[in-house]
Amino acid sequence: MFTPLVRRRGLVADPAASLAEVAAAAGIGxxxxxxxxxxxxxxLCAVGHRAIDLWGQAIDGVAGSTDPDGGLRAITAAMIPxxxxxxxxxxxxxxxxxxxxxxxxxxxxxxxxxVLKRAQDxxxxxxxxxxxxxxxxxxxxxxxxxxxxxxxxxxxxxxxxLALRTFLRGVGAQGTKEGS
Numbered sequence: 001m002f003t004p005l006v007r008r009r010g011l012v013a014d015p016a017a018s019l020a021e022v023a024a025a026a027g028i029g030x031x032x033x034x035x036x037x038x039x040x041x042x043x044l045c046a047v048g049h050r051a052i053d054l055w056g057q058a059i060d061g062v063a064g065s066t067d068p069d070g071g072l073r074a075i076t077a078a079m080i081p082x083x084x085x086x087x088x089x090x091x092x093x094x095x096x097x098x099x100x101x102x103x104x105x106x107x108x109x110x111x112x113x114x115v116l117k118r119a120q121d122x123x124x125x126x127x128x129x130x131x132x133x134x135x136x137x138x139x140x141x142x143x144x145x146x147x148x149x150x151x152x153x154x155x156x157x158x159x160x161x162l163a164l165r166t167f168l169r170g171v172g173a174q175g176t177k178e179g180s
Contacts, residue, residue: 070118083146
């Protein structure tokens with residue numbers, strides 16, 4: 001089955017791409033694309049569901065982790081390669097209005113938060129930040145690491161450690177006071 005998700009050029013790379021551009025990027029004809037997806041919305045939904053499937057698989061890989069970090073490094077390493085798909089998911093506001101996609105998204109997000117909460121319970125993350133901030137900060141680090149790998153600025157094998165170190169410690173110098 002044709003999957004526009006795995007293409008570097010196409011819908012994931014350019015959410016505004018026309019169906020003709022998506023078909024060309026996939027190396028298929030527009031008619032073939034239309035046989036699989038009747039409308040652009042159908043294609044968007046399929047890509048969204050696939051992104052959530054991949055995100056869910058990443059989370060499943062660390063569910064119930066007994067690692068000292070509660071699976072934080074493992075989920076970081078699993079999510080960075082999914083960066084383009086996750087960015088597509090996170091930056092497509094239309095998905096908020098598709099009930100089954102929105103429900104699955106919130107489920108994956110809750111499961112991601114559970115991993116962050118395990119790390120928090122183990123003292124790796126501060127306890128005094130809102131859950132939404134934890135998630136957004138984590139997603140941001142994942143996105144930057146994925147983009148840096150894609151742009152050739154960061155080696156794929158180095159990305160999880162740099163992303164995790166940045167998430168856990170930030171980029172401020174030791175002993176620096178806030179607001180100075």
